[in-house]
Amino acid sequence: MKKILSGTLLLGLLLATAALAADQERWLHVSVKKTAPHNENVLVNVPLSLAEKVLPAINVHRLRNGKLMVHHRAMDHVDLRALLEAVRTTRDSEFVTVQSDHQNVRVAKAGGYLLVNVRESRSKKHPREGEPAKPEAPKTVDVRIPFPVVEALLSGDKNELNILAAVRALSAHGDIVLVTVNDKSESARIWIDSKNTGE
């Protein structure tokens, strides 16, 4: 009797593990919703494992074998890897803060993520004569990237971004919202989860 019960429990555990494994596919979702000049919705759902398989086969322009070549003079004088290592080993804090009349930019590290937050404040472009410019809802951009993904992105040669490695690192991560953009007429979101729908 005990043997039968143990066997049943073991079988159930194996089946549950298999079911869990089947559900572990990670999906990249992109959603863009516009209300001006007219309503428009765009939704893209892509399994990350498919992207892993397809990326190495794309060799166009500067994308070769899953790596994006980046050539910029400023990059020649900056050791991004050393910079990233320095950021990674420090405690959570803000690294860059830029404030101006129309825009605030913040780059920070928190909880194992690299955060970039942008706030743009805007005034109504053409106020009536004599009327003060009325502030519009600010445009916000929030980027949240896990550090392992940033490290993977920079794991190639100096002048390249290892997109394939970054996709693999994302696959190993949990559900996350990577990018959020909001303004008066548009909202956009890029996120990863285990659902094959973008809802």
Add this chain to the structure above:
Amino acid sequence: MPFSAGFLGGVPAVMLGTVLVGGAALYSAGTVRVAVHEKKPGGTNISLALPAAAVPLALKFVPDRRLQNLPPEMRAFLPAIQIAGRELAGYPDVTLVQVENPHEKVSIVKRGGSLVIDVDSRRETVHVSFPLRIVAAVARDLETSAPAN
């Protein structure tokens, strides 16, 4: 005599069997469906259903010089299209791309073993569906027709 009579009597059975097996093979390979409906009065309505197995075969009748005229940008993506066509069938059904605006609605959906493309605009509706398995085959044939430089 008895031998030839028996032999001749078996020929129709062999022929029927060949047609049935061939038909089953064609059916199992899936169907390419194309439907276009123009929304204006008296507009054109087109509806096609072709065995998917016929598509790679039909490609063999296209002169190589035509296939070699594929835009380089498209040719560069053929290896990726092969892989996507081969791998996508193993994933659950999903809406890959959906675009909606006041002028049209476009969707690209993986459903069962097929890719389904629907366009609904003010002027017309277009529906195209084809088995994913022929995507890899066609992309491979196009790639081998004239390998990239």
